[in-house]
Amino acid sequence: MTDDELDRLIDAQAALLGFSIRPDWREAIRANLRVTLRFGAMVDTFELPDEAEPAPVFAA
Amino acid sequence: MTPWQDAASLAAAVRSGEITAVSVLTATLDRIARRDPALGAFTALVSARAMARAEALDAARAAGEALGPLAGVPFAVKNLFDVAGLPTLAGSAINRGRASATRDATLVARLEAQGAILVGALNMGEYAYDFTGENAHDGPSRNPHDLGRMSGGSSGGSGSAVAGGLVPIALGSDTNGSIRVPASLCGIFGLKPTYGRLSRAGSFPFVDSFDHLGPLARTVRDLALSYDAMQGPDPADPSCARRPVEPSLPGLEGGIGGLRIARACGYFRQGLSPEAALATDAVAHALGVTAEIEIPEAARARAAAYLITTAEGGALHLDRLRTRAEEFDPDTRDRLIAGCMTPAPLLIKAQKFRRWYQQQVLRLFDKVDAIIAPATPTTAPLLGQKLFSIGGETLPVRANLGMFTQPISFIGLPVVAVPVPEMGAARLPIGVQVIAAPWREDICLRIARHLEQHGVARAPRPVE
Numbered sequence: 153m154t155d156d157e158l159d160r161l162i163d164a165q166a167a168l169l170g171f172s173i174r175p176d177w178r179e180a181i182r183a184n185l186r187v188t189l190r191f192g193a194m195v196d197t198f199e200l201p202d203e204a205e206p207a208p209v210f211a212a
Numbered sequence: 213m214t215p216w217q218d219a220a221s222l223a224a225a226v227r228s229g230e231i232t233a234v235s236v237l238t239a240t241l242d243r244i245a246r247r248d249p250a251l252g253a254f255t256a257l258v259s260a261r262a263m264a265r266a267e268a269l270d271a272a273r274a275a276g277e278a279l280g281p282l283a284g285v286p287f288a289v290k291n292l293f294d295v296a297g298l299p300t301l302a303g304s305a306i307n308r309g310r311a312s313a314t315r316d317a318t319l320v321a322r323l324e325a326q327g328a329i330l331v332g333a334l335n336m337g338e339y340a341y342d343f344t345g346e347n348a349h350d351g352p353s354r355n356p357h358d359l360g361r362m363s364g365g366s367s368g369g370s371g372s373a374v375a376g377g378l379v380p381i382a383l384g385s386d387t388n389g390s391i392r393v394p395a396s397l398c399g400i401f402g403l404k405p406t407y408g409r410l411s412r413a414g415s416f417p418f419v420d421s422f423d424h425l426g427p428l429a430r431t432v433r434d435l436a437l438s439y440d441a442m443q444g445p446d447p448a449d450p451s452c453a454r455r456p457v458e459p460s461l462p463g464l465e466g467g468i469g470g471l472r473i474a475r476a477c478g479y480f481r482q483g484l485s486p487e488a489a490l491a492t493d494a495v496a497h498a499l500g501v502t503a504e505i506e507i508p509e510a511a512r513a514r515a516a517a518y519l520i521t522t523a524e525g526g527a528l529h530l531d532r533l534r535t536r537a538e539e540f541d542p543d544t545r546d547r548l549i550a551g552c553m554t555p556a557p558l559l560i561k562a563q564k565f566r567r568w569y570q571q572q573v574l575r576l577f578d579k580v581d582a583i584i585a586p587a588t589p590t591t592a593p594l595l596g597q598k599l600f601s602i603g604g605e606t607l608p609v610r611a612n613l614g615m616f617t618q619p620i621s622f623i624g625l626p627v628v629a630v631p632v633p634e635m636g637a638a639r640l641p642i643g644v645q646v647i648a649a650p651w652r653e654d655i656c657l658r659i660a661r662h663l664e665q666h667g668v669a670r671a672p673r674p675v676e
Contacts, residue, residue: 161553162553165552165553166549169530169534169552169553170534171533171534171537171549171552172537173549174538177542177545177546177549180542180543180546180547181546181549181550184522184546184547184549184550184551185550185553187518187611188518188519188522188550188551188553188554190515191514191515191516191518191519192515192519192554192555192558192562194511194512194515194516195512195515195519195558195561195562195565196557196558196561198509198512198561198565200561200564200565200568204564204565204567204568205564205567206560206563206564206566206567207421207563207564207566207567207570
Protein backbone atom coordinates (compact mmCIF):
# COMPACT_ATOMS: atom_id res chain seq x y z
CA MET A 153 0.00 0.00 0.00
CA THR A 154 1.15 3.55 -0.68
CA ASP A 155 1.45 6.13 2.09
CA ASP A 156 -1.74 7.79 0.82
CA GLU A 157 -3.63 4.50 0.90
CA LEU A 158 -2.40 3.79 4.40
CA ASP A 159 -3.38 7.30 5.50
CA ARG A 160 -6.91 6.79 4.20
CA LEU A 161 -7.11 3.49 6.08
CA ILE A 162 -5.82 5.15 9.26
CA ASP A 163 -8.27 8.05 8.93
CA ALA A 164 -11.23 5.75 8.35
CA GLN A 165 -10.35 3.45 11.25
CA ALA A 166 -9.56 6.36 13.56
CA ALA A 167 -13.03 7.76 12.90
CA LEU A 168 -14.61 4.34 13.45
CA LEU A 169 -12.69 3.61 16.67
CA GLY A 170 -12.87 7.12 18.11
CA PHE A 171 -9.16 8.01 18.01
CA SER A 172 -7.88 11.58 17.73
CA ILE A 173 -4.55 11.19 15.96
CA ARG A 174 -2.15 14.10 16.13
CA PRO A 175 -0.18 14.85 12.96
CA ASP A 176 3.17 14.04 14.60
CA TRP A 177 1.96 10.52 15.49
CA ARG A 178 1.01 9.60 11.95
CA GLU A 179 4.36 8.56 10.56
CA ALA A 180 4.98 6.03 13.36
CA ILE A 181 1.43 4.68 13.17
CA ARG A 182 1.81 4.27 9.42
CA ALA A 183 5.15 2.47 9.86
CA ASN A 184 3.68 0.11 12.47
CA LEU A 185 0.59 -0.58 10.37
CA ARG A 186 2.82 -1.35 7.40
CA VAL A 187 4.63 -4.00 9.49
CA THR A 188 1.28 -5.40 10.65
CA LEU A 189 0.07 -5.75 7.07
CA ARG A 190 3.37 -7.26 5.89
CA PHE A 191 3.22 -9.88 8.64
CA GLY A 192 -0.49 -10.29 7.95
CA ALA A 193 0.28 -11.16 4.35
CA MET A 194 2.71 -13.86 5.52
CA VAL A 195 -0.05 -15.43 7.58
CA ASP A 196 -2.69 -14.89 4.91
CA THR A 197 -0.74 -16.75 2.23
CA PHE A 198 -0.35 -19.89 4.32
CA GLU A 199 -2.91 -22.48 3.30
CA LEU A 200 -4.85 -24.07 6.11
CA PRO A 201 -7.83 -26.44 5.86
CA ASP A 202 -11.30 -25.08 6.64
CA GLU A 203 -11.33 -27.38 9.67
CA ALA A 204 -8.26 -25.74 11.25
CA GLU A 205 -9.11 -24.81 14.83
CA PRO A 206 -7.93 -21.43 16.11
CA ALA A 207 -6.08 -21.30 19.43
CA PRO A 208 -7.30 -18.10 21.10
CA VAL A 209 -7.29 -19.67 24.56
CA PHE A 210 -4.14 -21.62 24.64
CA ALA A 211 -3.31 -24.78 26.53
CA ALA A 212 0.21 -26.12 26.16
CA MET B 213 27.60 -10.99 52.36
CA THR B 214 28.57 -9.38 49.06
CA PRO B 215 26.20 -7.97 46.42
CA TRP B 216 27.12 -10.95 44.25
CA GLN B 217 26.22 -13.68 46.72
CA ASP B 218 23.64 -16.11 45.38
CA ALA B 219 20.24 -16.60 46.98
CA ALA B 220 20.81 -20.24 47.92
CA SER B 221 23.91 -19.51 50.02
CA LEU B 222 22.34 -16.38 51.51
CA ALA B 223 19.33 -18.37 52.68
CA ALA B 224 21.58 -21.09 54.09
CA ALA B 225 23.54 -18.48 56.04
CA VAL B 226 20.34 -16.94 57.42
CA ARG B 227 18.94 -20.34 58.36
CA SER B 228 22.15 -21.32 60.17
CA GLY B 229 22.34 -18.02 62.01
CA GLU B 230 25.64 -17.06 60.38
CA ILE B 231 24.00 -13.80 59.30
CA THR B 232 20.67 -12.20 60.11
CA ALA B 233 17.89 -11.36 57.68
CA VAL B 234 18.03 -7.78 58.96
CA SER B 235 21.73 -7.46 58.09
CA VAL B 236 21.11 -8.88 54.60
CA LEU B 237 18.26 -6.46 54.02
CA THR B 238 20.19 -3.48 55.37
CA ALA B 239 23.11 -4.24 53.04
CA THR B 240 20.70 -4.68 50.13
CA LEU B 241 18.92 -1.38 50.72
CA ASP B 242 22.29 0.41 51.10
CA ARG B 243 23.47 -1.11 47.83
CA ILE B 244 20.28 -0.05 46.04
CA ALA B 245 20.60 3.50 47.41
CA ARG B 246 24.17 3.75 46.12
CA ARG B 247 23.89 1.99 42.79
CA ASP B 248 20.32 2.35 41.54
CA PRO B 249 20.55 6.04 40.61
CA ALA B 250 22.94 4.94 37.86
CA LEU B 251 20.98 1.82 36.85
CA GLY B 252 17.38 3.04 36.99
CA ALA B 253 16.13 -0.40 37.91
CA PHE B 254 13.71 0.43 40.74
CA THR B 255 10.53 2.53 40.59
CA ALA B 256 9.49 1.92 44.22
CA LEU B 257 10.96 0.48 47.40
CA VAL B 258 8.96 -1.14 50.20
CA SER B 259 11.69 -0.76 52.83
CA ALA B 260 9.50 -0.58 55.94
CA ARG B 261 7.52 -3.65 54.98
CA ALA B 262 10.73 -5.49 54.10
CA MET B 263 12.35 -4.59 57.43
CA ALA B 264 9.32 -5.79 59.34
CA ARG B 265 9.54 -9.12 57.53
CA ALA B 266 13.28 -9.42 58.13
CA GLU B 267 12.82 -8.74 61.84
CA ALA B 268 10.03 -11.32 61.99
CA LEU B 269 12.27 -13.92 60.30
CA ASP B 270 15.10 -13.29 62.73
CA ALA B 271 12.67 -13.52 65.64
CA ALA B 272 11.27 -16.79 64.30
CA ARG B 273 14.75 -18.25 64.07
CA ALA B 274 15.58 -17.07 67.59
CA ALA B 275 12.40 -18.85 68.75
CA GLY B 276 13.65 -22.08 67.18
CA GLU B 277 11.32 -22.12 64.20
CA ALA B 278 12.51 -23.64 60.93
CA LEU B 279 12.97 -21.09 58.15
CA GLY B 280 12.12 -21.62 54.50
CA PRO B 281 14.48 -22.32 51.58
CA LEU B 282 14.51 -18.64 50.61
CA ALA B 283 14.96 -17.32 54.16
CA GLY B 284 16.00 -13.69 54.08
CA VAL B 285 16.57 -13.57 50.31
CA PRO B 286 15.77 -10.11 48.96
CA PHE B 287 13.89 -10.00 45.66
CA ALA B 288 12.07 -7.45 43.51
CA VAL B 289 9.33 -7.60 40.89
CA LYS B 290 8.57 -5.88 37.59
CA ASN B 291 6.05 -3.17 38.38
CA LEU B 292 3.20 -5.02 36.66
CA PHE B 293 3.01 -7.33 39.70
CA ASP B 294 0.54 -6.25 42.38
CA VAL B 295 2.30 -5.18 45.56
CA ALA B 296 -0.03 -4.31 48.43
CA GLY B 297 0.08 -0.57 49.02
CA LEU B 298 1.43 0.37 45.58
CA PRO B 299 -0.45 1.20 42.38
CA THR B 300 0.39 -1.40 39.72
CA LEU B 301 2.08 0.81 37.13
CA ALA B 302 2.87 -1.65 34.34
CA GLY B 303 5.41 0.95 33.24
CA SER B 304 2.75 3.55 32.49
CA ALA B 305 1.93 7.07 33.66
CA ILE B 306 -1.78 6.41 33.33
CA ASN B 307 -1.80 3.64 35.96
CA ARG B 308 -0.30 6.00 38.55
CA GLY B 309 -3.88 7.11 39.14
CA ARG B 310 -5.06 3.61 39.97
CA ALA B 311 -5.92 2.65 43.50
CA SER B 312 -3.09 0.90 45.29
CA ALA B 313 -3.20 -2.88 45.22
CA THR B 314 -4.78 -4.34 48.33
CA ARG B 315 -2.89 -7.62 48.18
CA ASP B 316 0.25 -9.07 46.65
CA ALA B 317 0.35 -11.04 43.41
CA THR B 318 0.25 -14.81 43.93
CA LEU B 319 3.92 -15.27 43.02
CA VAL B 320 5.05 -12.57 45.46
CA ALA B 321 3.08 -14.25 48.22
CA ARG B 322 4.51 -17.68 47.31
CA LEU B 323 8.13 -16.44 47.43
CA GLU B 324 7.52 -14.70 50.73
CA ALA B 325 5.91 -17.84 52.12
CA GLN B 326 9.30 -19.53 51.60
CA GLY B 327 11.10 -16.75 53.47
CA ALA B 328 12.04 -14.36 50.65
CA ILE B 329 11.67 -10.62 51.26
CA LEU B 330 10.23 -8.26 48.67
CA VAL B 331 12.22 -5.01 48.53
CA GLY B 332 10.53 -3.13 45.70
CA ALA B 333 9.04 -2.76 42.23
CA LEU B 334 11.08 -2.53 39.04
CA ASN B 335 11.13 -0.38 35.93
CA MET B 336 9.76 -1.82 32.68
CA GLY B 337 8.73 -0.91 29.14
CA GLU B 338 5.27 0.63 29.12
CA TYR B 339 2.48 -1.95 29.31
CA ALA B 340 5.13 -4.60 28.48
CA TYR B 341 5.04 -3.76 24.75
CA ASP B 342 8.78 -3.38 24.51
CA PHE B 343 12.10 -5.15 23.96
CA THR B 344 14.41 -2.23 24.89
CA GLY B 345 13.95 -1.49 28.61
CA GLU B 346 13.42 2.18 27.75
CA ASN B 347 10.59 4.11 29.36
CA ALA B 348 9.54 7.69 28.63
CA HIS B 349 8.13 8.20 32.14
CA ASP B 350 10.75 6.65 34.42
CA GLY B 351 13.79 6.81 32.18
CA PRO B 352 15.53 3.70 30.91
CA SER B 353 16.70 0.84 33.03
CA ARG B 354 20.37 0.65 32.09
CA ASN B 355 22.63 -2.25 31.27
CA PRO B 356 25.04 -2.81 34.20
CA HIS B 357 27.80 -3.86 31.77
CA ASP B 358 27.63 -0.52 29.93
CA LEU B 359 25.36 2.18 31.30
CA GLY B 360 24.99 3.65 27.83
CA ARG B 361 23.32 0.49 26.55
CA MET B 362 19.87 -1.05 26.76
CA SER B 363 18.93 -3.51 29.48
CA GLY B 364 16.45 -5.16 27.11
CA GLY B 365 12.76 -5.30 27.72
CA SER B 366 10.22 -5.28 28.70
CA SER B 367 11.48 -6.66 32.06
CA GLY B 368 14.40 -4.20 31.85
CA GLY B 369 14.49 -3.27 35.53
CA SER B 370 14.52 -6.98 36.42
CA GLY B 371 17.58 -7.46 34.19
CA SER B 372 19.36 -4.37 35.56
CA ALA B 373 18.64 -5.18 39.19
CA VAL B 374 19.88 -8.78 39.04
CA ALA B 375 22.88 -8.23 36.73
CA GLY B 376 23.81 -5.10 38.69
CA GLY B 377 23.98 -6.94 42.01
CA LEU B 378 21.02 -5.17 43.63
CA VAL B 379 19.04 -8.36 44.30
CA PRO B 380 19.83 -12.01 43.53
CA ILE B 381 16.36 -12.78 42.14
CA ALA B 382 13.76 -10.71 40.29
CA LEU B 383 10.47 -11.60 38.66
CA GLY B 384 9.49 -10.53 35.18
CA SER B 385 6.90 -11.26 32.56
CA ASP B 386 7.43 -12.69 29.08
CA THR B 387 4.82 -12.33 26.35
CA ASN B 388 7.11 -12.45 23.34
CA GLY B 389 10.54 -12.51 24.97
CA SER B 390 10.43 -9.98 27.80
CA ILE B 391 12.30 -12.22 30.27
CA ARG B 392 14.68 -13.77 27.74
CA VAL B 393 15.69 -10.52 25.99
CA PRO B 394 16.84 -8.69 29.15
CA ALA B 395 18.44 -11.91 30.43
CA SER B 396 20.41 -12.05 27.18
CA LEU B 397 21.45 -8.39 27.06
CA CYS B 398 22.27 -8.15 30.80
CA GLY B 399 24.02 -11.53 30.98
CA ILE B 400 21.91 -13.42 33.51
CA PHE B 401 19.75 -16.55 33.55
CA GLY B 402 16.03 -16.23 32.83
CA LEU B 403 13.26 -18.83 32.92
CA LYS B 404 10.11 -18.51 30.87
CA PRO B 405 8.11 -21.51 32.04
CA THR B 406 5.48 -23.42 30.11
CA TYR B 407 2.35 -21.36 29.46
CA GLY B 408 0.05 -21.97 32.40
CA ARG B 409 2.75 -23.23 34.78
CA LEU B 410 2.97 -20.19 37.07
CA SER B 411 0.00 -18.19 38.26
CA ARG B 412 -0.48 -14.73 36.79
CA ALA B 413 -3.05 -13.71 39.39
CA GLY B 414 -2.39 -10.17 40.54
CA SER B 415 -0.41 -9.06 37.49
CA PHE B 416 -1.33 -6.50 34.84
CA PRO B 417 -2.01 -8.28 31.51
CA PHE B 418 -0.75 -7.58 28.00
CA VAL B 419 -1.76 -10.46 25.68
CA ASP B 420 -3.68 -13.00 27.73
CA SER B 421 -2.91 -16.07 25.66
CA PHE B 422 0.85 -15.31 25.49
CA ASP B 423 1.55 -13.84 28.94
CA HIS B 424 3.95 -15.79 31.18
CA LEU B 425 5.63 -14.84 34.46
CA GLY B 426 9.00 -16.13 35.61
CA PRO B 427 12.27 -15.51 37.46
CA LEU B 428 15.64 -14.01 36.51
CA ALA B 429 18.77 -14.83 38.53
CA ARG B 430 22.56 -14.95 38.38
CA THR B 431 22.77 -18.72 38.94
CA VAL B 432 20.77 -21.68 37.70
CA ARG B 433 20.28 -22.92 41.25
CA ASP B 434 18.63 -19.62 42.22
CA LEU B 435 16.43 -19.82 39.14
CA ALA B 436 15.32 -23.35 40.11
CA LEU B 437 14.92 -22.46 43.79
CA SER B 438 12.58 -19.56 43.05
CA TYR B 439 10.74 -21.44 40.29
CA ASP B 440 10.03 -24.39 42.58
CA ALA B 441 8.74 -22.04 45.28
CA MET B 442 6.23 -20.47 42.87
CA GLN B 443 4.73 -23.58 41.28
CA GLY B 444 1.28 -24.95 41.90
CA PRO B 445 -2.30 -24.39 40.75
CA ASP B 446 -4.10 -21.17 41.56
CA PRO B 447 -7.88 -20.81 41.21
CA ALA B 448 -7.36 -17.05 40.94
CA ASP B 449 -5.77 -17.52 37.48
CA PRO B 450 -8.03 -19.47 35.12
CA SER B 451 -5.07 -20.14 32.78
CA CYS B 452 -2.91 -21.64 35.52
CA ALA B 453 -2.69 -25.40 34.97
CA ARG B 454 -3.98 -27.78 37.59
CA ARG B 455 -0.68 -29.57 37.80
CA PRO B 456 1.05 -30.59 40.99
CA VAL B 457 4.33 -28.99 41.97
CA GLU B 458 7.10 -30.71 39.98
CA PRO B 459 10.30 -29.67 41.78
CA SER B 460 13.29 -29.08 39.51
CA LEU B 461 15.96 -28.82 42.21
CA PRO B 462 16.30 -32.55 43.01
CA GLY B 463 17.32 -33.33 39.41
CA LEU B 464 19.28 -30.16 38.76
CA GLU B 465 22.70 -31.83 38.94
CA GLY B 466 21.57 -34.72 36.73
CA GLY B 467 23.77 -33.66 33.82
CA ILE B 468 22.95 -34.08 30.16
CA GLY B 469 23.53 -37.81 29.84
CA GLY B 470 20.74 -39.39 27.81
CA LEU B 471 19.36 -36.10 26.57
CA ARG B 472 18.92 -35.66 22.83
CA ILE B 473 19.75 -32.06 21.99
CA ALA B 474 19.72 -30.35 18.61
CA ARG B 475 20.43 -26.87 17.36
CA ALA B 476 17.69 -24.93 15.57
CA CYS B 477 18.65 -24.22 11.96
CA GLY B 478 16.93 -22.32 9.15
CA TYR B 479 15.31 -19.18 10.55
CA PHE B 480 17.46 -19.36 13.69
CA ARG B 481 20.69 -19.39 11.65
CA GLN B 482 19.78 -16.24 9.74
CA GLY B 483 20.01 -12.61 10.81
CA LEU B 484 22.56 -13.31 13.53
CA SER B 485 25.34 -11.00 14.63
CA PRO B 486 28.75 -12.69 14.92
CA GLU B 487 28.39 -12.57 18.72
CA ALA B 488 25.04 -14.39 18.67
CA ALA B 489 26.42 -17.02 16.30
CA LEU B 490 29.57 -17.54 18.40
CA ALA B 491 27.59 -17.81 21.62
CA THR B 492 25.28 -20.43 20.14
CA ASP B 493 28.32 -22.26 18.72
CA ALA B 494 29.93 -22.27 22.18
CA VAL B 495 26.81 -23.70 23.81
CA ALA B 496 26.40 -26.32 21.09
CA HIS B 497 30.05 -27.35 21.43
CA ALA B 498 29.84 -27.61 25.22
CA LEU B 499 26.79 -29.84 24.90
CA GLY B 500 28.36 -31.96 22.16
CA VAL B 501 25.53 -31.01 19.85
CA THR B 502 26.04 -31.75 16.18
CA ALA B 503 22.45 -32.41 15.10
CA GLU B 504 20.39 -29.62 13.62
CA ILE B 505 16.62 -29.41 13.53
CA GLU B 506 14.28 -27.18 11.57
CA ILE B 507 11.49 -25.51 13.51
CA PRO B 508 8.98 -25.36 10.66
CA GLU B 509 7.58 -22.01 9.57
CA ALA B 510 9.31 -20.13 12.39
CA ALA B 511 9.31 -16.85 10.44
CA ARG B 512 5.56 -17.14 9.89
CA ALA B 513 5.11 -18.03 13.57
CA ARG B 514 6.89 -14.83 14.49
CA ALA B 515 4.63 -12.91 12.09
CA ALA B 516 1.52 -14.49 13.59
CA ALA B 517 2.73 -13.75 17.14
CA TYR B 518 3.24 -10.14 16.12
CA LEU B 519 -0.29 -9.89 14.71
CA ILE B 520 -1.97 -11.38 17.76
CA THR B 521 0.14 -9.25 20.10
CA THR B 522 -0.55 -5.96 18.38
CA ALA B 523 -4.26 -6.65 17.97
CA GLU B 524 -4.89 -8.00 21.48
CA GLY B 525 -2.66 -5.35 23.05
CA GLY B 526 -4.45 -2.63 21.14
CA ALA B 527 -7.85 -3.98 22.17
CA LEU B 528 -6.78 -4.09 25.84
CA HIS B 529 -5.97 -0.37 25.76
CA LEU B 530 -8.72 0.75 23.38
CA ASP B 531 -10.51 3.03 25.82
CA ARG B 532 -7.29 4.57 27.12
CA LEU B 533 -6.16 5.21 23.53
CA ARG B 534 -9.42 7.02 22.88
CA THR B 535 -9.35 9.23 25.94
CA ARG B 536 -5.76 9.48 27.22
CA ALA B 537 -3.55 8.84 24.21
CA GLU B 538 -1.24 11.78 25.01
CA GLU B 539 -0.31 10.15 28.32
CA PHE B 540 1.19 7.01 26.75
CA ASP B 541 4.88 6.54 26.02
CA PRO B 542 4.92 7.61 22.34
CA ASP B 543 6.67 4.40 21.25
CA THR B 544 3.94 2.30 22.86
CA ARG B 545 1.01 4.48 21.85
CA ASP B 546 1.76 4.47 18.14
CA ARG B 547 2.14 0.67 18.07
CA LEU B 548 -1.07 0.12 20.03
CA ILE B 549 -3.08 2.49 17.82
CA ALA B 550 -1.82 0.62 14.75
CA GLY B 551 -2.65 -2.65 16.51
CA CYS B 552 -6.30 -1.62 16.85
CA MET B 553 -6.41 -1.37 13.06
CA THR B 554 -5.40 -5.02 12.44
CA PRO B 555 -7.88 -6.63 10.00
CA ALA B 556 -9.94 -9.22 11.89
CA PRO B 557 -9.58 -12.01 9.28
CA LEU B 558 -5.79 -11.83 9.58
CA LEU B 559 -6.01 -12.09 13.37
CA ILE B 560 -8.21 -15.19 13.13
CA LYS B 561 -5.92 -16.75 10.54
CA ALA B 562 -2.99 -16.13 12.89
CA GLN B 563 -4.83 -18.04 15.62
CA LYS B 564 -5.57 -20.91 13.25
CA PHE B 565 -1.94 -20.98 12.14
CA ARG B 566 -0.92 -21.08 15.79
CA ARG B 567 -2.66 -24.40 16.32
CA TRP B 568 -1.10 -25.85 13.16
CA TYR B 569 2.37 -24.64 14.18
CA GLN B 570 2.04 -26.04 17.69
CA GLN B 571 1.21 -29.48 16.30
CA GLN B 572 4.24 -29.41 14.00
CA VAL B 573 6.67 -28.26 16.69
CA LEU B 574 5.44 -30.73 19.31
CA ARG B 575 6.29 -33.55 16.88
CA LEU B 576 9.93 -32.44 17.00
CA PHE B 577 10.06 -33.50 20.63
CA ASP B 578 9.57 -37.12 19.56
CA LYS B 579 13.10 -36.85 18.16
CA VAL B 580 14.81 -34.49 20.62
CA ASP B 581 14.52 -33.51 24.27
CA ALA B 582 15.80 -29.96 23.86
CA ILE B 583 16.57 -27.41 21.17
CA ILE B 584 19.12 -24.62 21.43
CA ALA B 585 18.71 -21.32 19.60
CA PRO B 586 19.99 -17.76 19.95
CA ALA B 587 18.06 -15.53 22.36
CA THR B 588 18.70 -12.16 20.73
CA PRO B 589 20.21 -11.28 17.35
CA THR B 590 22.81 -8.95 18.92
CA THR B 591 24.38 -7.90 22.20
CA ALA B 592 22.88 -4.83 23.91
CA PRO B 593 22.23 -1.90 21.53
CA LEU B 594 22.93 1.65 22.63
CA LEU B 595 20.18 3.48 24.51
CA GLY B 596 18.08 5.39 22.02
CA GLN B 597 19.31 3.33 19.10
CA LYS B 598 16.45 2.90 16.61
CA LEU B 599 18.03 0.72 13.93
CA PHE B 600 20.60 -2.05 13.78
CA SER B 601 22.25 -3.92 10.98
CA ILE B 602 21.97 -7.68 10.94
CA GLY B 603 23.07 -9.90 8.11
CA GLY B 604 23.42 -6.88 5.83
CA GLU B 605 19.87 -5.71 6.53
CA THR B 606 18.96 -2.59 8.51
CA LEU B 607 16.05 -3.27 10.87
CA PRO B 608 14.21 -1.45 13.68
CA VAL B 609 15.69 -2.44 17.06
CA ARG B 610 12.45 -2.24 19.04
CA ALA B 611 10.58 -4.82 17.00
CA ASN B 612 13.45 -7.15 16.17
CA LEU B 613 15.27 -7.81 19.44
CA GLY B 614 12.66 -10.51 20.01
CA MET B 615 12.78 -12.15 16.59
CA PHE B 616 14.17 -15.41 18.03
CA THR B 617 12.10 -15.48 21.20
CA GLN B 618 8.67 -14.84 19.62
CA PRO B 619 8.30 -18.15 17.74
CA ILE B 620 8.88 -20.05 21.02
CA SER B 621 6.57 -18.22 23.45
CA PHE B 622 3.93 -18.22 20.66
CA ILE B 623 3.21 -21.84 21.63
CA GLY B 624 4.12 -21.63 25.29
CA LEU B 625 7.24 -23.83 25.34
CA PRO B 626 9.49 -23.63 28.42
CA VAL B 627 12.85 -21.92 27.89
CA VAL B 628 15.88 -21.04 29.96
CA ALA B 629 17.97 -18.22 28.53
CA VAL B 630 21.61 -18.84 29.47
CA PRO B 631 24.21 -16.03 29.37
CA VAL B 632 27.44 -16.42 27.43
CA PRO B 633 29.80 -13.71 28.75
CA GLU B 634 32.26 -11.36 27.08
CA MET B 635 31.41 -11.71 23.42
CA GLY B 636 32.80 -9.50 20.67
CA ALA B 637 34.94 -6.39 20.81
CA ALA B 638 32.67 -4.77 23.41
CA ARG B 639 33.01 -7.84 25.70
CA LEU B 640 29.26 -7.89 26.29
CA PRO B 641 27.16 -10.91 27.25
CA ILE B 642 24.51 -12.50 25.03
CA GLY B 643 22.02 -15.26 25.70
CA VAL B 644 21.18 -18.61 24.16
CA GLN B 645 17.76 -20.25 24.53
CA VAL B 646 17.46 -23.81 25.84
CA ILE B 647 13.98 -24.94 24.78
CA ALA B 648 12.08 -28.09 25.79
CA ALA B 649 8.66 -29.70 25.38
CA PRO B 650 5.76 -28.36 27.47
CA TRP B 651 6.14 -28.99 31.22
CA ARG B 652 9.83 -29.98 30.90
CA GLU B 653 11.37 -26.97 32.58
CA ASP B 654 13.46 -29.52 34.44
CA ILE B 655 15.28 -30.40 31.22
CA CYS B 656 15.98 -26.73 30.40
CA LEU B 657 17.34 -26.17 33.91
CA ARG B 658 19.50 -29.33 33.89
CA ILE B 659 21.11 -28.29 30.62
CA ALA B 660 21.59 -24.73 31.85
CA ARG B 661 23.23 -26.06 35.02
CA HIS B 662 25.56 -28.27 32.96
CA LEU B 663 26.60 -25.23 30.90
CA GLU B 664 27.15 -23.22 34.07
CA GLN B 665 29.23 -25.98 35.67
CA HIS B 666 31.43 -26.13 32.58
CA GLY B 667 31.94 -22.37 32.54
CA VAL B 668 30.30 -21.79 29.18
CA ALA B 669 27.30 -19.99 30.64
CA ARG B 670 27.72 -17.66 33.58
CA ALA B 671 26.49 -14.30 34.74
CA PRO B 672 29.48 -11.96 34.43
CA ARG B 673 30.09 -9.40 37.15
CA PRO B 674 30.04 -5.86 35.73
CA VAL B 675 32.94 -3.48 36.28
CA GLU B 676 31.78 -0.59 38.46
